[in-house]
Amino acid sequence: MLHDSDGNEEHTTGSVNEKVAEKKPNDGIKDKCQCTNGCSVRSCSCFESGSGCNSSCGCSPSCQNLFNHLDYFFGENHRLSAHSCFAKWLMNHSKNANGFETIDRDKLRKRLMKAAKQVEAFDDDDLQEWLEEWRTIDESEKLAHTQQLFRLLISDHSSSFYYSFCDNGVFDEDCHWHCVKCQKCVEWRFWHCNRCNKCTYFKEEEFLLEYMQHWNFLLGTYGVSSPCERCGRM
Numbered sequence: 066m067l068h069d070s071d072g073n074e075e076h077t078t079g080s081v082n083e084k085v086a087e088k089k090p091n092d093g094i095k096d097k098c099q100c101t102n103g104c105s106v107r108s109c110s111c112f113e114s115g116s117g118c119n120s121s122c123g124c125s126p127s128c129q130n131l132f133n134h135l136d137y138f139f140g141e142n143h144r145l146s147a148h149s150c151f152a153k154w155l156m157n158h159s160k161n162a163n164g165f166e167t168i169d170r171d172k173l174r175k176r177l178m179k180a181a182k183q184v185e186a187f188d189d190d191d192l193q194e195w196l197e198e199w200r201t202i203d204e205s206e207k208l209a210h211t212q213q214l215f216r217l218l219i220s221d222h223s224s225s226f227y228y229s230f231c232d233n234g235v236f237d238e239d240c241h242w243h244c245v246k247c248q249k250c251v252e253w254r255f256w257h258c259n260r261c262n263k264c265t266y267f268k269e270e271e272f273l274l275e276y277m278q279h280w281n282f283l284l285g286t287y288g289v290s291s292p293c294e295r296c297g298r299m
């Protein structure tokens with residue numbers, strides 16, 4: 066979604082990262098829905114963003130939004146949405162419109178732990194703390210602790226890392242993201258070109274300049290060079 070920020074004069078690496086994160090198409094679909102068709106399709110803005118419906122939606126009582134059942138993963142009273150990558154995976158993997166019970170949480174927990182170990186994500190404070198507790202708790206606490214790992218890695222409030230189902234690995238949120246338009250994970254330097262309807266990127270050395278020019282284009286000020294390497298239009 067376009068937004069009103071035009072702070073692209075900042076040149077530090079940090080701010081470039083921020084700008085890249087800001088114009089993800091994933092943003093701007095947080096509005097609550099007004100569906101009359103049960104919220105089980107992508108035309109529902111809540112479903113599309115991996116969120117459950119709530120009382121501010123105009124949809125109940127016919128609501129059948131799959132993501133109303135996310136407490137199965139995140140625990141009661143957390144009201145989190147699924148990370149966009151997890152949301153896509155859930156759309157493909159939940160056979161049962163009534164919930165996620167067919168998905169094995171322990172198997173998913175093992176998959177996340179294995180991936181986190183591979184990239185040493187357990188050096189991260191939150192994850193390290195989680196792992197230390199995991200080793201000491203007894204059987205009865207394991208489900209709640211598993212849900213905490215899910216909140217850390219596959220919710221929209223994930224830690225500095227998230228688990229990518231597309232790429233089967235744990236990634237730094239600043240270096241990797243899931244594009245909801247392409248429905249795939251890409252590196253940070255990719256951004257979604259609405260004209261091409263694809264994620265695209267510029268060569269490293271040209272990145273900042275091209276990005277800023279494209280950004281001006283998207284804002285309607287029509288920069289001096291082409292908007293992206295694929296469509297190549299002025």
Ligand SMILES: [Zn+2]
Nearest residue numbers: 098100104109
């Ligand atoms: Zn809806």
Ligand SMILES: [Zn+2]
Nearest residue numbers: 098111118122
């Ligand atoms: Zn809704």
Ligand SMILES: [Zn+2]
Nearest residue numbers: 104118124128
């Ligand atoms: Zn709904």
Ligand SMILES: [Zn+2]
Nearest residue numbers: 150231243250
């Ligand atoms: Zn993904």
Ligand SMILES: [Zn+2]
Nearest residue numbers: 258261293296
């Ligand atoms: Zn393009």
Ligand SMILES: [Zn+2]
Nearest residue numbers: 244247257264
């Ligand atoms: Zn994309």
